[in-house]
Amino acid sequence: MIGNLPYVAVVIFIGLGIYTLMFKKNLIKIAIGVVLIENGVNLFLITLGYRKGAIAPIYTQAPSGQAMVLPTPQALTLTSIVIGIATTALILSVAMMIYKHYGTLDTDQVRRLKG
Amino acid sequence: MKEMSRIVKTVTNFVYGFIIIFGFYIIAHGHLTPGGGFQGGAVVGSAFALLLVSYGSLNSREFLKKDILSLFEGFGLILFIVLGFSGLGITFFYNFLANSGGWFGDTAIIGVNPGNMNTGGVIPLMNIAVGLEVLSAFGVIVLTMASGAEFTKKKENS
């Protein structure tokens, strides 16, 4: 049961992220919603590799005879975090550009493209 | 953004060198300990962000220049791709330096070992390329956002 708690946390993260994306009206909060979903997916990837009673998958000066957790999901998560930084930087820069031209960050007023 | 008080500036003067050195340590030992190109580059980038925040965006333009950081970013990227091309004898991204006795060419011991920095082949070189690229990219992002915020504030106040 207690091994399932990280998966519950993943569902809470993704759920909160989707709620923020759909119902909040400030552009920065929408960007935070995207970051929340990304953190949830990263947590999911890392939790997949866990094996009970194992240590980090590093050979340098490790105690011998120990099981190690799976290293592949850690590589996948690292790539995903790097991509997440590029996404966050870009989405915040575009939000800054919107503020420069529209004067507001409220999505009810950033609506020149309609129909 | 405005500069911060004298206490913050003095502590920054002490600390930013250590942060940059620690970042380079993480980049260089990426094939033995946790870390590598991106993580070390992010740490050095946070040192740049510390300098920018504590000295203010107008003053920090004297020692953090966007063109030079952009140039380093280009060098890091080109070094990475050239290292990929140089393994083209067998296949792209082939580790042609591993176990060969040259640069970074000692054979790596599989299993628990105290860690030999001379192993790894092309991997530490790629770590350095990626680290160089990431630290310049962080510097450019933070400087561009700061100058963009300045421009908007000027327009607001006028």
Place this chain on the structure above:
Amino acid sequence: MNLSNHIPILIIAIPLLAAFLVPLIGRINKKATGIFTTLALSVSLILTIALAVKILTVGPQVYVFGATSPSLTLPSGLKFPIRIMFQIDAMSIFMGLITAVISFLGAIYSITFMEQHSGLDKYYSLLLLLTVGMFGMEFTGDIFNFFVFLEIASIAAVALIAFRGVNLGEPAEAGFKYMVVSSISALMVLFVAGIFYGQYGLLNFAALASVIKYSQLDMIALGLLVPVLAMKAGAVPMHMWTPDAYSEAPAPISMILVAASQASLYALFRVVFSLYNISLNTLTVGWIIIIFGLLSMFIGVTMAIIQKDIKRLMAYHAVSQTGYMLLGVGVGLAVLANPEALKDYGITAMEGGIFHIMNHAMYKGLLFLTAGALFFRTGTRDLNKMGGLAHYMKYTTIFFIIGAAAIAGLPPFNGFASKLLIYESVYRFNPLLSIIAMVVSILTLASFVKVFHSAFLGPKLPQFKEVKETPRSMVFAMAVLSCIIIFFGLFPDLIVKNLVHPAVMSLIEQFKYTGTVLGGM
């Protein structure tokens, strides 16, 4: 070193190297960036054609990164297919040809279209990165590599859509919407990669296809993957980003974005056909894709008729034509488990859908380029303000007529060939679908007659007195597309037999896909 073995990676690595060299070249000479980009993309185009000839004669190719064989042999004799690799078969190279031609023409068009903008070195660098992302999406052999290239393409596309946002506000708004939508879809693809890895311990498409069991978790993965990839392709009801993104991007980028949306459509077909194949309930999933297709066709064209902005109208038509592709391939999927229906009309329906992908890229690209030419000379995109431009811009008028006739499905152009294949085979499956498709085609013709009348016909207007014909590089790009449209329209049988039919068979026969990687172990 035998270079011909390395063609798959050179197609991607040369634009990537060029993308990193362009900022350095931009410091020396601003004008050389456009010419350098065109050179790199032309090398890519030549290599893609060479690879297409090799694949269509020899067979599917596998290219492994960083090792000599696609799987790692443990000392106990167990073989793990763990290497990152490119797996290129007939369907992948079909999409690769589209990408190569469209990006090359986009770069040529941009040389004169974007001349007055600043920051051009970043524009060309991003264009090359978008091309790299699209090629990677089409050639890759495992699902995490697909996620990485999908994100590369999305980030480059957002920066290009918001490129004019330095001076105007609307491109930034369009870029924000597109960024949120593509972030969500890419993160859900990563989530599905996590589900597959946790269940089977494999990330490779071919290896997964040989062990997949369609358990509850696989159903959840399919249920996440189909809507999310259809969202990136612009299917209704997830199409809200398409009109904003296509209309606010610069015209050559709109053309390349059409090819990028089709790369996501390719991924949808690859997942449903080569990963799951008949292990899923093909009738249900086929009908879901058919419903997406019908909604896209109808809502796309009805929203397009009422538009006043010429590029927004063409963007809604892009949504509508994506519906045709989904309809054709959906019918093929629905009869996949039924061998005589498959041979009877299923394969023809899929041929129509997949041929329509290439035709759509060509004529929609041509239409976006003519809209860009109108914007370049008159400075406006509003149809109410334009008029009588056929007197001044003769070449653009001819290219527009060719593009509009092709999209409406008139006979000597290529739209007719693929639409006829779809109508005839979908009629055998369910007559109502075919009738809806024909009505949509008529409405498409109506809306383009409206555009032609407002923009080109009519008396000479005084405010357009100094409008000249478009510069030569733009005319060259539009002329090449027109020649391809006329050639495909006159000889469709040549294309269907040599390019489309091998692509369809490589999607249907899953064992060939897995056998290329696992059989050679």
